Amino acid sequence: MNLVSRILxxxxxxxAHCDGPCGxxxxxxxxxAAEAVLSMEKKLAxxxxxxDLATQNTRGRFIAIKEQQAELAKKELDILWHDYFKPEHLExxxxxxxxxxxxxxxxxxxxxxSDPANGEALLAAIEEVHKIFWATKNRDVAFYRAS
Amino acid sequence: MANRRGSTGDRTPPFPFAGAILxxxxxxxxxVAWARWRFLRVAIEGGSMLPTLAPxxxxxxxxxxxxxxxxxxxxxxxGRDPRAPEREIVKRVDHIDLHGAAWLLGxxxxxxxxxxxxxxxxxxxxxxxxxWRYWPPSRISRVR
Numbered sequence: 499m500n501l502v503s504r505i506l507x508x509x510x511x512x513x514a515h516c517d518g519p520c521g522x523x524x525x526x527x528x529x530x531a532a533e534a535v536l537s538m539e540k541k542l543a544x545x546x547x548x549x550d551l552a553t554q555n556t557r558g559r560f561i562a563i564k565e566q567q568a569e570l571a572k573k574e575l576d577i578l579w580h581d582y583f584k585p586e587h588l589e590x591x592x593x594x595x596x597x598x599x600x601x602x603x604x605x606x607x608x609x610x611x612s613d614p615a616n617g618e619a620l621l622a623a624i625e626e627v628h629k630i631f632w633a634t635k636n637r638d639v640a641f642y643r644a645s
Numbered sequence: 646m647a648n649r650r651g652s653t654g655d656r657t658p659p660f661p662f663a664g665a666i667l668x669x670x671x672x673x674x675x676x677v678a679w680a681r682w683r684f685l686r687v688a689i690e691g692g693s694m695l696p697t698l699a700p701x702x703x704x705x706x707x708x709x710x711x712x713x714x715x716x717x718x719x720x721x722x723x724g725r726d727p728r729a730p731e732r733e734i735v736k737r738v739d740h741i742d743l744h745g746a747a748w749l750l751g752x753x754x755x756x757x758x759x760x761x762x763x764x765x766x767x768x769x770x771x772x773x774x775x776x777w778r779y780w781p782p783s784r785i786s787r788v789r
Contacts, residue, residue: 506703506779507686507703508686509687510687510733511687511688511689511733512687512688512690512723512734513691513726513734514690514692514694514698514751515690515691515693584754584755586754590755
């Protein structure tokens with residue numbers, strides 16, 4: 499038996515894998531950036547319209563972080579859209595392009611405006627991406643927020 | 646035994662078929678060595694070739710009878726990942742381009758990394774063709 503298994507056992511392994519250059523994708527990175535955007539929008543709203551120097555400086559910082567994180571969210575969405583998703587996924591989820599297009603547009607809107615409603619809308623759009631993403635991997639992953 | 650005229654003399658073989666047996670042993674040894682050179686036993690990992698090949702399948706790869714294997718469109722081949730040559734991969738040949746390079750595609754494109762990402766396999770980079778699956782027993786068959 500030992501001899502038979504020695505004769506039969508393969509001498510090498512060949513991979514029929516799927517991998518990106520790193521292979522690690524997760525809509526969570528877009529979600530975290532979007533949460534930072536929403537957080538800045540809420541802080542801006544709470545800051546009020548004070549015109550003293552300290553308030554102006556703080557407002558400037560909040561806006562800078564909000565725009566930076568909105569840009570990051572857009573980039574993270576693009577990585578999923580361009581690198582992870584393949585034509586076969588589009589066939590199965592025909593609204594894929596529309597979902598990403600709307601999410602990217604919302605990133606821009608969050609840059610030009612400061613309404614927390616835009617941040618909420620962006621998170622909702624990322625939740626849609628999350629659902630499609632994990633469905634393509636046949637995994638049931640719940641969407642959650644860090645804050 | 647009588648010493649016949651014109652014969653090689655009294656060098657009577659100790660066993661009449663020794664020469665024939667030695668020849669048979671030599672031929673079998675050569676055949677086994679040749680078969681071991683020609684055919685490789687390979688284990689499959691990953692699902693990019695489903696439903697043709699499943700993870701855990703054991704297959705025989707044919708490197709060709711005498712000269713190096715040359716891939717043809719439609720063949721399931723054993724090759725090397727151009728990005729990481731120590732990594733052996735199994736994919737199907739989609740087409741051969743003008744330079745003789747093989748463009749590979751998984752049978753399960755949604756879960757495959759292939760020439761769409763890493764480009765074509767240069768000529769001579771394909772080790773052989775996947776011909777048969779011999780394990781598990783329930784799935785023994787030719788691989789097309």
